[in-house]
Amino acid sequence: MRKSATALCQLAALLFALTTGSIAALAADGQDHDGKSGGTADHAKFEELNKTFASGPDVTRACLSCHNKAGDQVMHSIHWKWEFQNEKTGQTLGKSHVINAFCGNVAANEPRCTSCHVGYGWTDMAAGPPKDETKVDCLVCHDRTGTYTKIATAAGMPPLDPVSPKAQTITGAPAKALDLGKIARSVGLPGRENCGQCHFYGGGGDNVKHGDLSSVLFEPTKAVDVHMDKDGLNFACSKCHVSTEHQWAGSRYDVKAIDTVGTGKPGARRDVATCESCHGSSPHPIGTVAGIKLNNHTGRVACQTCHIPSFARGGVATKTKWDWSTAGKLKEGAPYHEEDFTQSDGSHLHTYLSTKGGFEWGENVTPYYAWFDGQVRYTLSDATIDPTKTVEINRIKGSPDDPNSRIWPFKRMEGRQAYDAKLNHLVYNHVFGPDTDSAFWTNFDWDKAIKAAMEHVGVDYSGEYGFVDTLMYWPITHMVAPKDDALACAECHARDGRLASLAGFYMPGRDHFSWLDIIGYLAIAGALGGVILHSLARVMMRGRTKH
Amino acid sequence: MTDKNHYHDIRAQEKPPVIKKKTRQGLCPGQNHYVMIYTRYERFWHWSQAALIFALFFTGLNIHGTFSLISFKLAVTIHTFAAIALIVLWIFTTFWNFTTGQWRQYLFKEGIFKIIRFYAYGIIVGEPHPYKKGLQRKQNALQSLAYMTFMLIVGPALWSTGIIYLLYDLWRDMPYAGVLLPIIAFLHTAAAFMIAIFVIVHVYMTTTGKSVFHYVKTMITGYDCVELTEAEEAYIRETQSVSMIE
Numbered sequence: 001m002r003k004s005a006t007a008l009c010q011l012a013a014l015l016f017a018l019t020t021g022s023i024a025a026l027a028a029d030g031q032d033h034d035g036k037s038g039g040t041a042d043h044a045k046f047e048e049l050n051k052t053f054a055s056g057p058d059v060t061r062a063c064l065s066c067h068n069k070a071g072d073q074v075m076h077s078i079h080w081k082w083e084f085q086n087e088k089t090g091q092t093l094g095k096s097h098v099i100n101a102f103c104g105n106v107a108a109n110e111p112r113c114t115s116c117h118v119g120y121g122w123t124d125m126a127a128g129p130p131k132d133e134t135k136v137d138c139l140v141c142h143d144r145t146g147t148y149t150k151i152a153t154a155a156g157m158p159p160l161d162p163v164s165p166k167a168q169t170i171t172g173a174p175a176k177a178l179d180l181g182k183i184a185r186s187v188g189l190p191g192r193e194n195c196g197q198c199h200f201y202g203g204g205g206d207n208v209k210h211g212d213l214s215s216v217l218f219e220p221t222k223a224v225d226v227h228m229d230k231d232g233l234n235f236a237c238s239k240c241h242v243s244t245e246h247q248w249a250g251s252r253y254d255v256k257a258i259d260t261v262g263t264g265k266p267g268a269r270r271d272v273a274t275c276e277s278c279h280g281s282s283p284h285p286i287g288t289v290a291g292i293k294l295n296n297h298t299g300r301v302a303c304q305t306c307h308i309p310s311f312a313r314g315g316v317a318t319k320t321k322w323d324w325s326t327a328g329k330l331k332e333g334a335p336y337h338e339e340d341f342t343q344s345d346g347s348h349l350h351t352y353l354s355t356k357g358g359f360e361w362g363e364n365v366t367p368y369y370a371w372f373d374g375q376v377r378y379t380l381s382d383a384t385i386d387p388t389k390t391v392e393i394n395r396i397k398g399s400p401d402d403p404n405s406r407i408w409p410f411k412r413m414e415g416r417q418a419y420d421a422k423l424n425h426l427v428y429n430h431v432f433g434p435d436t437d438s439a440f441w442t443n444f445d446w447d448k449a450i451k452a453a454m455e456h457v458g459v460d461y462s463g464e465y466g467f468v469d470t471l472m473y474w475p476i477t478h479m480v481a482p483k484d485d486a487l488a489c490a491e492c493h494a495r496d497g498r499l500a501s502l503a504g505f506y507m508p509g510r511d512h513f514s515w516l517d518i519i520g521y522l523a524i525a526g527a528l529g530g531v532i533l534h535s536l537a538r539v540m541m542r543g544r545t546k547h
Numbered sequence: 548m549t550d551k552n553h554y555h556d557i558r559a560q561e562k563p564p565v566i567k568k569k570t571r572q573g574l575c576p577g578q579n580h581y582v583m584i585y586t587r588y589e590r591f592w593h594w595s596q597a598a599l600i601f602a603l604f605f606t607g608l609n610i611h612g613t614f615s616l617i618s619f620k621l622a623v624t625i626h627t628f629a630a631i632a633l634i635v636l637w638i639f640t641t642f643w644n645f646t647t648g649q650w651r652q653y654l655f656k657e658g659i660f661k662i663i664r665f666y667a668y669g670i671i672v673g674e675p676h677p678y679k680k681g682l683q684r685k686q687n688a689l690q691s692l693a694y695m696t697f698m699l700i701v702g703p704a705l706w707s708t709g710i711i712y713l714l715y716d717l718w719r720d721m722p723y724a725g726v727l728l729p730i731i732a733f734l735h736t737a738a739a740f741m742i743a744i745f746v747i748v749h750v751y752m753t754t755t756g757k758s759v760f761h762y763v764k765t766m767i768t769g770y771d772c773v774e775l776t777e778a779e780e781a782y783i784r785e786t787q788s789v790s791m792i793e
Contacts, residue, residue: 004589165671184671289624476554491618495612507610509619513733518739529745531751537671538755 001150026210044185048403053180056120056158063183064133071133073246079118080136082106084253089377092254094355096125098378101393101415101472102203102322103356105428108453111155112432115170116198120156121220126457139180141194142187145180149197151175153432171201171215172223192218192228195237207312208319211365211411216314224232224314240273250274255475257302258406275303275480289482302372302406306487307480310364311411314479315345317361321414324429325467327357330443331376355431355441367409367476369499371398376473384424385468388436391419391426393472407502408475415470420452422462428453575772580780583790584685585769589649592712593766599633600742602626607739630709637706653695656688663689670755680773680787697745704738 018237048062051543063471064071081122083094083467095113114122120135129135139148149169151159156204159175167175181182198220203209207216222229227239241250245286250256250273259276270277276298283303284294299307310316330336335354341361342348375397385391393415398405418427430453433439438452446465454461475491492499500510575581585593602625609622612785617625644650661677663764666689669677678687709733711718718724756762765771770792775783783789 050599179583289627292622293623299716299719401725490615493610493612493619494615505725506732508610508732511729511732512612513729516733516737516740520736520743523740523749524743527747529748534671535751535754541671541673 041186041190046185049181049184051181055160056137056139056180057132059180059184060134060136060138061074063138063187067127070138070246071136074118074136075129075133077118077248078247078251079246079248082117082125082129084251086254087375088254088375090286091378091380093378096128097380099381099393099426099428100203101413101417101470102209102319103431104324104417105453105457107267108428108430108456109432112153112186114155115150115152115157116201117156123155135290139183139187140197140435141190142216143183143194144186144188145183146193148178149173149175149543150185152433168499169197170227171197172205178534189236190238191236199237203319205319207316210474210478211318211362212308212311212476214314214318216316217478221312222482224481225479227480228545238404240278242271242273244269244271246368250477252475253376255372255374255376258299268272275307279303299408302408304475304477304480305407305409306369306504307483308367308409308476308478308487309364309481309487309491311409311476311479312363312365313481314365315343317341317343317349317363318365318411319356319359320362320365320411322356323358323416325357325416326352326416326442327355328446329354330444354444359538365411367413368473369407369502370396370407370409370473371402371502372396372407372410372475373398373402373405379426381426381428381457382428385419385426387419387421387424387466387468390469390471393426393470396473398473407499411474411476413474415472416467417470418446418465419468420460421462421464421466422464425459426468427458427461427465428459430456574703579772580775581770581772581792582682583769584680584771584773584774585680585766587769588643590766590769591641592636595636596633596640599636600746601630601631602629604739604746606744611736619729625712630706630713634706634710637702637722649684652685653691653698655695656686656691659688659692662687666752680771682773682775682779685773693745693749697742701738701741701745704734705742708732708738709737 002265005194007347046066048065053059053062059268060071078094078310081094082096083092086093095339103109103113110123113376114125117129118137118140119130122129137150137158139158140150144212149158150172150176151157151163152168152172156428158178158180159169160180161177163175163177164444178539188422196213199210200206200213200215200217201208202213207214217228219230220228223233227233227235239249239250243249253518255543256272256274259272259274260281261270261272262276262280262282263278264270272394275283280383282295283298284291291498294306329352336352337350337354338352339348340351343361344363349361350356350359351361377397379385379391379393379395393413396408396410398408418429419425420427429440429449430436430438430449431440432444436452437443438445438448440446440449443449447463449462450465451461493507495510497510499507571763604631604683606622606626610626612618644653644673658677665677668674676687711731712728712735715728718727721727724751753762753766754760756765770790783791
């Protein structure tokens with residue numbers, strides 16, 4: 001009923017607009033939108049922080065002396081547990097469990113992968129994250145000096161004096177010793193540089209994983225991201241990813257694919273990171289037919305589909321294909337690399353690494369589109385796969401017949417990765433371990449690397465491996481373009497448009513009934529031919545008419 | 548000389564002197580009178596309907612994907628406004644038809660086969676038109692049937708499916724909406740093709756008058772020569788209810 005009332009209102013508005021012209025745009029409210037202002041304490045003046053700190057946990061101890069619930073809150077978050085219980089599918093997900101189409105798995109590669117953990121010293125996935133709340137890393141999110149970072153291979157530890165000259169940070173920069181006291185006295189609400197240090201570098205490098213999260217978003221232009229525009233709205237991540245008790249809205253494991261609540265009632269708390277939570281579900285101006293039609297799209301098409309015309313924009317490419325099966329080739333007994341992809345900024349990206357195999361990259365990538373109700377089911381190590389077919393690492397659920405599904409854009413990652421050739425399931429891989437005799441990146445021996453990882457995780461392994469083609473879907477939701485760059489109707493409403501391969505529903509401009517068209521055009525041609533013949537007959541018989 | 552023979556004479560001679568004379572009497576020979584048979588509203592309705600149908604057909608094909616001469620957005624916008632305008636026009640015209648009694652013009656008439664025979668054969672060999680236009684019988688049997696079909700079958704098929712299509716948002720969550728939409732689209736497209744054929748034949752038929760543009764001119768000026776009964780003529784002279792030029 002509500003929907004019909006809304007639509008009737010829209011129709012009324014259209015008729016109204018016919019006579020009164022278009023409706024004035026809403027005025028900007030002139031508020032500070034960055035989402036990290038508004039604090040009431042200057043941490044530089046706190047006695048607890050005016051000292052030197054020897055380690056990360058030392059700082060955390062000082063933080064917890066006032067924020068005495070913060071440690072417990074963080075330790076209940078996905079940022080800490082790397083575990084997500086999906087109530088809808090019953091699957092236990094999270095970085096500590098899933099296998100992906102990139103490096104593969106965290107387990108068995110801990111100190112490298114847990115370098116991005118929001119804590120200090122998680123060295124064994126199976127044992128779970130540290131139990132001591134002083135091991136929570138407050139600074140990685142709350143540092144406001146812009147200097148705090150973590151060593152790339154040290155299970156979350158920051159670089160402290162003395163730093164090994166070869167040490168790198170999690171973003172790949174050379175590591176320098178930190179001044180923990182100065183950082184502790186700077187703390188505030190997280191900015192993009194806090195979140196981005198980990199989230200922009202997922203998969204082992206800039207924009208490798210998501211496609212819509214890259215270092216470009218530290219200081220983006222309006223064209224790259226209309227909300228984070230450094231000269232405009234300048235949103236922090238937390239402006240949309242709202243939090244309560246250190247739990248953030250916006251899950252990739254359980255996506256809110258449609259938000260019918262919209263902005264909610266004034267003052268109502270909305271713990272969602274959806275576009276609708278700010279823009280409502282009828283965001284287009286209703287003074288035009290196009291505006292009303294676009295509002296009618298919001299129930300079927302995700303905002304992202306039109307408003308993110310392509311991802312990996314702004315000059316940083318994303319990895320689109322990763323073929324592990326070619327990894328391990330050596331030249332004269334030594335690993336080598338190739339750099340055959342040139343990014344728009346002129347830098348060369350790896351297209352082959354002995355340690356990782358072959359890669360393909362893409363910039364300004366057109367998304368893959370699919371119906372999506374928010375539910376994602378992962379192919380975990382216990383799932384039997386059919387190696388003769390392409391295996392979907394994560395399956396996205398959705399259907400045109402389901403009112404809770406909408407057409408969403410995805411990054412579709414192509415992979416070729418290892419599986420157990422006898423038991424037909426995906427395998428874990430031990431890649432990182434400079435000191436082990438089984439790690440792939442050190443020894444280039446698949447047998448040993450898979451066996452070691454499977455033992456570490458405790459999953460059966462037959463001892464025989466093969467490689468299977470895989471696909472992995474990453475919902476695209478960042479890098480929202482300015483409205484003038486949103487997709488034009490005909491990008492989809494066309495015979496060979498972006499949604500040409502999306503079956504199961506009728507779409508004007510794309511779909512038609514071939515035989516009706518043939519009959520129709522023939523009938524028109526027949527009528528034209530008929531009247532031409534008739535007129536010719538009239539002209540020729542003129543003057544020869546009988547009396 | 549009867550009216551029937553007069554038509555005969557015009558067709559038989561290369562340059563009929565009666566027409567050439569261009570006097571008012573010359574315009575309407577015999578018993579015929581030069582009267583306004585299409586009132587101002589009727590002409591307004593006809594031509595605005597024609598313009599809207601052309602706009603709808605052009606933008607409709609653009610939306611359909613037959614061609615993309617204008618943007619999809621512009622095509623949808625024009626199509627929607629033109630459709631709303633046409634529906635409003637039809638509502639007014641239906642009202643006009645019933646209040647003026649003109650709806651009777653569309654009623655079924657005898658002699659349709661004579662008309663069909665005339666257009667299929669007689670017109671080519673120069674036979675006279677078997678139908679005589681009158682104030683209360685502006686349309687011949689074939690016209691009445693065609694316009695009736697247009698107004699009662701093809702038109703409603705278009706506007707009903709069009710409105711349902713336009714209001715898709717209201718029913719898209721209903722069960723079987725996904726099945727209904729292509730059916731609606733099919734009917735809408737099929738009816739549009741029928742209109743196209745109607746328009747082609749209709750436009751061609753306008754060239755079959757005394758001259759190629761005679762009927763078009765009549766539809767613009769509203770005046771034509773029609774046979775009036777003595778009673779009609781007396782009534783018009785007395786009441787001035789219908790414009791008549793002598």
